[in-house]
Amino acid sequence: MDIDAFVTAHRPVWDRLDHLVKNRSSLTGTEVDELVELYQRVATHLSMVRSSSKDPLLVGRLSALVARARSAVTGAHTPAWREVTRFFTVSFPVVAYRARWWWLAVTAAFLVVSWVMGAWVAANPDVQATIASPDEITQLVNEDFADYYSENPAASFAGRVWTNNAWVAAQMIMYAVLLGLPIPYALYANAENVAVSGGLMASRDKLDIFFGLILPHGLLELTAIFLAAAVGLRLGWTVIDPGPRRRIEALAEQGRAVMSVAMGLVVVLFVSGLIEAFVTPSGLPTWARVGIGVLAEVVFIAYVIVFGRRALRENETGDIERAPDVAPTA
Structure with a gap:
């Protein structure tokens, strides 16, 4: 120049x-x-x-x-409190709501795979033998599975669980860079872990203990992971089918919106981590612990539906309020 x-x-x-x-x-x-x-x-x-x-x-x-x-x-900069309010009432819920069919598909696929695999493990001693010895399985179902939730101080355990789950969710979203192709494998690996544990517990008639320990935190935790996978797959699909917009424009808009989910899930997974650390191993009756998990799940789903549907009616996409300022140049 x-x-x-x-x-x-x-x-x-x-x-x-x-x-x-x-x-x-x-x-x-x-x-x-x-x-x-x-x-x-x-x-x-x-x-x-x-x-x-x-x-x-x-x-x-x-x-x-x-x-x-x-x-x-x-004019004046938007107050920070307004930006935070917009994030939780518009940006995060509308992106989650717009991905609802991907979200439901991911959830259904995970549940089917894990249930079928878990039933297969529970019904086949030969399969169980390839996983662990009879003594090791007995140790797992009678002690190790339950002890996992109480062997560490609750506060440090909550922090570790939160960090791990947030990283898993972030990976699901980052895989969109590869058109989302690694996401089904990552989901399968998680389904396999759940299925093996559930199958081994069921083989020893401990399925009530399994669900009593998994459901309080697992409902919200897995829902968050499924949402991360759904928006990652949807973003990957945007590269293939951008719709009426130019591919780069669609990808930029969708990519910025998906970051709302990544940040929002940090909060959701923090809540599930607290439940896993303080509620799951607590001395509360099983119905009370599961009830807390169900309540957290219902509140989250209702929040996404109510705020997400309202934002969608207002033609919100979850993108930033002010896109980068540019003018045509030659």
Whole structure:
């Protein structure tokens, strides 16, 4: 880029934008429209200069001008509390709700696979023998399975569970970069773990203990993992079928929206981690522990349906409120 020619060509635009910004309190409607248009142009000029020039003075001048113009165009910054409120009432629930059919499909597939595999393990001693010896299975079903939830201090156990589950959920979303192809395998591996444990417990008539320990936290935990897998698969499918939009635009919009799910699930999995650490191993009756898990699940599903459906009616996508400011350039 010939920086001198670039400055000569665009200086009138910069000077005009500077004039409009300085007199923003007395602009007419036409001048306000001009201010917005010139702001987008100069923001694009700044991007071009940053990528093609090492002139710090020019970059500094344009950066300051764009910052002042943005303040004039957008007004005061949105209060932090409003951004947090929007996240939990719009961004997160609407992305989850829009992925509801993927979410249901993932849930159904997981349950079918784990149930069939668990029944196969429970009914076949030969299969059980390939997993562990009879003494090891007896040790697992009588002591180890239940002791897992109480062998560590509750606070540290909650932190470890939260970190692990958040990482699993993040992986499901990151796999979208590979069109979501690794997600079915990751789900299968988790279904296999659940099925083996459940099958071994069932083979020793301990299925009541299995569900009594799994359901309090597992309902919410697995629902969160299924949601992460669903949005990851949906994002991967966007690459294949972007719809009426350009592929890069659809992917950018969907990708930014999916990040809402990644952040929202951190909170959901924190709640499930607390339940797993403090409720699952507690001395409460089984019906009370399972009831707490069911209540947490119902509240979460209702939250997604109520807020997600409302946001969808308002044509929200979960994308950021203000997309990056750009103007066409040649």
